[in-house]
Amino acid sequence: MIVYILCFTLLLVGIYGALTKRDLIKIILSLGIMGYAVNLMIILFAYREGGSFAILVKDGINSNMVDPLPQALILTSIVIELGITAMLVALSIRLFQKYKTFDITKIRRLSG
């Protein structure tokens, strides 16, 4: 149980960072932490106590194996997160070129 609570705490840390930090890079890192927390959570859902890896055994069914599907899901989601992070970093480079700052409170030409 404690691992799930820690995992959820990690998610909350990420949300807190994304909402309160003013530096663009720190916001991007916080989003990364959020993503890791969720990935870790899904991997934990697949964990079985003493389970083996999920391949077919020679005779019959491997009764106690780790659920392999969440690992496939996590691979997909890691790739997606990579793309999003790259996009955000590219945008923040452009923002720095235009505004000469990484401070999100100074980047506010749009309002109202």
Next chain:
Amino acid sequence: MILPFLIIIPLLAAFLITLISGERDNWAIVLSMLAEISLLALSLFSFFTTGNDTYVYEMSGWKIPLTICLVQDALSGFMLVIVNLIALTSLMFSISYIRQYSSPWKYYALFMLLITGMNGVIATGDIFNLFVFMEIALFSTYALVAFGGKAEEYEAAFKYAVMGSISSTLILFGIGILYSATSTLTMANIAAILPTINPQVVFWVGAIFMAGFGLKAAIIPFHAWLPDAHSSAPAPISAMLSGVLIKALGVYVMVRVFFNMFGGLSVFNNIFMVLGAISIMIGVLLALGQWDFKRLLAYHSISQIGYIILGFGLANTLGILGAVFHLLNHALFKSLLFYNAGSVEMVIGTRNLKKMGNMTKILPVTSFTSMVASLSIAGMPPFNGFFSKLIIIMAAIQAGHPVFAFWAVLGSLFTLASFMKVQRYGFRGKNKIEKSEKSISSMMKSAMIILAVLCVVTSALIIPCIREVTLDPVVAVIMNKTGYIQAVIGR
């Protein structure tokens, strides 16, 4: 068998465009137009041949629940028609509009990826696959919002990307919990298993999905990104975002999840109603104070999505009919208004309503179609917006919520007021603008005229014999709630 092509065609077009187009955008235009026309034809054909049936396509020969399945029923067919119709007009509008920017062929590749994502979200029957397609659509949207390359556009794209990835993470979190509770990812199987397990799961996952997909749909507490992103994007992309993206990724998925998967629980319906009512009023009040044309339209998107959510939340047949009808109507007139804003910006170079004026002389087609769209969105008969709003208001009275009916009427009056402002100060203002040498192309004009004609024609969907073949099957899918399970896995 049509369904996979709705995903394959735009994906193939996107990659072909990046491969074969050089400096000029001719091949990109030809390819994307071809792809989009065939997509519209396919989606129209599949919508009218589906009727009340459900078709399931199982990928790569595996059977449910091992495979990723694509599901086509009346609801997804209807959404596919809306998406591809608006996408076609948007492409027609883009051809000369996007030549203002550098390297327009990249725009077409991204546009096709956006279509792939939206078609995939609508067609899929697997909840993780839905997440992946949603990310494809969002990804290309972030790039398209920043396409103009001005400081404001990067700012809007960054805000949108941060909000979008927070909501995507929440959605992934919810999907993870659903998977651990049900051990399946096919939406129909999840819906079949959910009633047998602890009902707490539905509430927790529902809360997470309400935040995640609510952010995509820009319902009021989650709306902050929308005015920036939708007003900073190039005009045809604003039309795609306001017209279909918030509906395909937000409203459609919410209806699928909360009605077809969770079985339309009354607690979520009440949340829908309250959030919808708040969105109607706050969206329109924020819009009243705006002088930037596109920003005003973006705030109206929040308000009109409020009507749709309110209609779904009422959860009686009339309310869902009104909501589905308003979904179509809002896509038509909001896209048209964004095209109007785009052509005004292209010719006189401003979006500020105070600096516009005398547009009836300079842009007769634009100002005429903007009149049609303004009357539609304000809910004037005989245009389509009147009928859908009327149905939602009648449904609110029928469901025993006269307060919401009054609220919707009030919101509609404010909408009328703010579009009178647009017409009075903007298109028919006192400023004498000199005739500019820039002009809008005939393709842009025809895109606007098509949508203006559709704004009038679609009000015919209310006639019973036409309604029976178009809107009623869609309403039946949503009203039937967990009948979706039988339709998908009980064949």
